[in-house]
Amino acid sequence: MMTDPIADMLTRIRNAALARHDRTEVPASKMKQAVAEILKSEGYIADVRPSESNSGKLTIVLKYGRDRSSAIDGVRRVSRPGRRVYVKHDRIPRVLSGLGISILSTSHGLMSDRDARKNKLGGELLCEVW
Template structure:
């Protein structure tokens, strides 16, 4: 199973169910993605904890006027089909609600950060 898709779908479903936090199994890439989403305001917190001897990641879900900030998630690059974009192929998004998360040589970052750093990479998912 795709662990990144599982994590972002748990955030989306947790928001729809009005949960304050969701927990997912810890990994370095999931923690980096969570930190990126905290910077963008889609999560309120990302904390590494231990539960029954296993590391977990506790994610605080962000709400705007009682509605979850994460409305939809689309996984772009999958294990069966990897999708890469160069720096010149990263488009600007109108309205500012949509973010695209990339895995680049400089780490996990959003489309805005990737354009600023002038790097491309693997498109992980889109979130709005």
């Protein structure tokens, strides 16, 4: 039984990027789909789609540079099942002075730190990506 499916997804992405795989598959859920869509819109992954072989999985296509360096340098899970971290809109931390992003779960759904600050929404700080 998995206690933290978001951390599992982030670890699969991190491991696949370190191993220079083209894609990775994760078990599907609405929250994982939303996190992957934010990563795609921010330019950290190339694509996210339902898996062709198994309908219960998401295929995440990773993004690399010309020298085969990954677009994702690091990922950190902030709020865990054992320790939830909530922030107000004016207390959302900047990741690497704005070079990375935070993903928050707000009352209006999942969004990046930039969108949450713009909409003046706080919430649960799920993870940081740089």
